[in-house]
Amino acid sequence: MDLAVFRALEPLCWRAPSAHNTQPWRLRYERWAVTVGWDPTDALPAGDPTGRDLRLSLGAFVETCLIVAADAGLRLDWVADLDAADRRVGRLRPARHPYRTPFRTPEVWDRRTDRGRFTDGPDADVIAAVDAVARRSGGAVHVVPDGGRVGALLRAADRHVYGDPAVVAELRRWLRLDPARRDYRADGLTDRCLGLSRPAAVGLRAALAAYPVLRPLGLPRALAAAGGDPLARGGALLALVAPADLDPAGQVEFGRVLLRVWLTVQAAGLAAHPLSQLVDVAGSRDALGALLDVEPGRILHVTRVGRPVGPAPRSARRVDPGAGAATFAEPVPAP
Template identity: 70%
Template sequence: MDHDAFRVLEPWCWRAPSAHNTQPWRLRYEPDAIRIGWDPAHTLPVGDPTGRDLRLSLGAFVETCLIVAADAGLRLEYVADHDEHHRWVGLLRPAPDRYPTPFCTTDVWERRTHRGTLAGTVDADTRTALDAVARPAGGSVRAVPDAGRLGTLLRTADRRQYADPAIVAELRHWLRLDPTHPGYHADGLTDRCLALSRPAAVGLRAVLAGYPVLRPLGLPRLLAAAAGDPLAQGGTVLVLLAPDHLDPPGQV
């Protein structure tokens, strides 16, 4: 197995999405495979107590690895080998053919997470195409009817999140609101990815620093209101439906 060829591709693989941009994945190069696992220091034990977001992030990383490898002409496949105790999920190993995918490295590099307001709608042809991508794995993609009603639920969820000191502490750990932060260019949630202006980023840092004092005075409600309603201008909300009764390897 050509380890050196894949090592060159690693920076593109790291473009995979993960909750809070923690980038939990870790690779171990073995003689005939590349083992994929995770670093517990890059997980969210408070916000993701069941590990579901972790497993979805690792699955996104696996898919990204396969896309990038296929585009580079490397023939690899993923084999599940889930081991919760040793924190491994599976292996990349040589395969007879390249991984079949409609995507390429350029798609991976240009992937973005937008945290601003949704605008416009997703047409029926695009929804059908997305659904076709999900169905081979037993899933499907559906549009939420009357998505505007989700705004109330989002504000309620934000208030509950900001009212929990443990969740706020975990969030603060992964916030990168100042370009001088040592992890600003490595991981976490930067002011840029959160679409915050410089004054807004400075203000958020100050408010969260005073969280113990300000929380009883209504800070959670204020922060939830400041986040705004991403559905205020309409837009289509799509939901990925997974097959029923997925076990942890299935979630990956």
């Protein structure tokens, strides 16, 4: 019964965050459980070759499902069961009690990545709160010391990312720079969410179309510079640090932690702006590890956090609460 009711809530769960807004999750309704899997066409093999961000995104989706279900009074819990061959991370299944969480559906609904200007960073209480969230799962949240060093790392990481034709091609596939196209309202990264003016969006589209020709002429450097310096837009950088030897299943669990961290930040009136390139690029991740005095492989995610000047634009989803259940869902079998 709770599973059938959950299906109607599914569009709310799709508000979960995902790298490049690919929304890789897929739900399979079975008699006694809902399996959470993923579609490899929504993975990012060039930008996320290890699948770390895929698993973090799937974990964030699982946590979002649990919050939405609990807020509706549904008794569902989570059984982790990562199986790469079956492309599943586990199952939501009926439980005796609703999932225990301090968060509610309106917070899931309101959460959004904010790439804009922040007036302040998180204070000591917020940092202690997010660190406590991570510590309950054996991780930690560290504040990245500011100063020129991180800015240089970020610029180097951006140049590295924009210098890789496969990564750029993948980014281009997920950029949504033309509001007239249907997919603008479905998924990916819109010009509005990226904070691009219309001329900047048109310029970026033209530059990416000419990438093969312009790459040897310094386009990667120009693209890296065009985004401006996110650190200059305020806030503080927080790194989510995993326990040593976190395996792929553990990364899914830490996607759940990541969502709890972001909702904790949001509850304090702050917003998060991930900067994954600092972790994606080996040289930047190693330097960050040295800066934080942690083994670089343990750094799972880096986010700029601060008090936004206003609400950020809302990102697109393939399903919305008015549209009924997700089109990918299979029918619920009769009990």
